[in-house]
Amino acid sequence: MQRRAQRDLGAPPMPLRRRGSAQRAKRLHRVLAHAAAVPVMLVAVGCSSDSGSGSGDGGGGGKAPSATASASASPSPTVRPAAYAELPEPCDVLSKKTLGELVPEGAKSGKEGQSDDTSTRGSCSWSSLENNGVKGSQFRWLNVSLLRFESDITRGEGDRQAQEFYQKQVQDAQSVSGAKNTKSEPVPGAGDEATLVRYDLKKKEGAFKQQTVVARVENVVLTLDYNGAGLAGDKTPDADDLAKAARKAVEEAVAAVASANGDGGDSGTAGDSPSASKSASPSASESASPSRSAAQKS
Incomplete structure (x- = not known):
C-alpha cells in the first residue's frame, strides 16, 4: 500500500x-x-x-x-516680326513737284503734327489760298498721316493690326456727318490695299470737295486728306481733278514708306530695330488720324 x-x-x-x-x-x-x-x-x-x-x-x-x-x-508663343520698322519724315513723303500741283500757294507751308513717338506715328499738313481779288479765291488743304503697327504677342502681327485699322479709317471716311454724294472706289497700285472716299461738304465759306485716300502697305496705314473749295464767289473745283491728284499723291507717299525701310522693308531685321519694341496703342492711333471734316480748314 x-x-x-x-x-x-x-x-x-x-x-x-x-x-x-x-x-x-x-x-x-x-x-x-x-x-x-x-x-x-x-x-x-x-x-x-x-x-x-x-x-x-x-x-x-x-x-x-x-x-x-x-x-x-x-x-514659347511667337509672332511674325513686322515688315516695316521705320516711317519716313511726314513732310517729306511728297515731292516739291507734287506739292506744287496739289497746294500751289502752300508747297512750302508744311506743318508737322506733334507726335510722342515719330517711329510709329506722324503727320504733316499744307494749306494753300490763291487770292484772285474780287473774283474770289481758290482754297486747298492737304494732310498726310502715317501710323505704323509693331508685331506683339498680345495684339498679334503688325500687318493684321494695320488691316483692321485700315478698314476702320475707310468706314470713318464714309460716315462723316453732313457729307453728301459719298462715293468709294479702290485705288490700284497704292500699297497692299487702298480706297478713295469722295464726298461734298457744304459750309458757310463755300462748297468743299473732299477726297480721302486710305492705303495700307504691310504694317503701315497712310491716310491722305485733300479738299478744295472756291471761296468768295470763285468757282467750285472739279472733284475728278482733285481725286486724280489725290491718287497720284498717295502712290508717291506709299513709295516713300518703302524707301524709308530699304525699298520694301526687311522682315528679318525689323524686330532688331530700336523702334521695334514700341507698339502703337489704340489711343495713339486715334490721335494720329485727322478729322474727316473740311470744317477744320476754311
Missing part, C-alpha cells in the same frame, strides 16, 4: 516525460520552420515590386517624366 501511494503522489514515470518533450520539440520545430519562410516571401514580393516600377522607363528604375516637365519644355 505504501509503495502504491508513493507512485500515485510522485512525479510521472520517466518514459511519459520524454514523450511530452519530444512532442513539444516537434511543435517548436514546425513553428520555427514557418517563421523562417515568411522573410523569404517578403523578399520575393519586394523584388517583384521594384522590377514593376522600373518597367515604365525601360527597366532603369527611374521615375517617368511628369506632366509639369513636359509642359515646361513646350516652346
Whole structure:
C-alpha cells in the first residue's frame, strides 16, 4: 500500500516525460520552420515590386517624366516680326513737284503734327489760298498721316493690326456727318490695299470737295486728306481733278514708306530695330488720324 501511494503522489514515470518533450520539440520545430519562410516571401514580393516600377522607363528604375516637365519644355508663343520698322519724315513723303500741283500757294507751308513717338506715328499738313481779288479765291488743304503697327504677342502681327485699322479709317471716311454724294472706289497700285472716299461738304465759306485716300502697305496705314473749295464767289473745283491728284499723291507717299525701310522693308531685321519694341496703342492711333471734316480748314 505504501509503495502504491508513493507512485500515485510522485512525479510521472520517466518514459511519459520524454514523450511530452519530444512532442513539444516537434511543435517548436514546425513553428520555427514557418517563421523562417515568411522573410523569404517578403523578399520575393519586394523584388517583384521594384522590377514593376522600373518597367515604365525601360527597366532603369527611374521615375517617368511628369506632366509639369513636359509642359515646361513646350516652346514659347511667337509672332511674325513686322515688315516695316521705320516711317519716313511726314513732310517729306511728297515731292516739291507734287506739292506744287496739289497746294500751289502752300508747297512750302508744311506743318508737322506733334507726335510722342515719330517711329510709329506722324503727320504733316499744307494749306494753300490763291487770292484772285474780287473774283474770289481758290482754297486747298492737304494732310498726310502715317501710323505704323509693331508685331506683339498680345495684339498679334503688325500687318493684321494695320488691316483692321485700315478698314476702320475707310468706314470713318464714309460716315462723316453732313457729307453728301459719298462715293468709294479702290485705288490700284497704292500699297497692299487702298480706297478713295469722295464726298461734298457744304459750309458757310463755300462748297468743299473732299477726297480721302486710305492705303495700307504691310504694317503701315497712310491716310491722305485733300479738299478744295472756291471761296468768295470763285468757282467750285472739279472733284475728278482733285481725286486724280489725290491718287497720284498717295502712290508717291506709299513709295516713300518703302524707301524709308530699304525699298520694301526687311522682315528679318525689323524686330532688331530700336523702334521695334514700341507698339502703337489704340489711343495713339486715334490721335494720329485727322478729322474727316473740311470744317477744320476754311
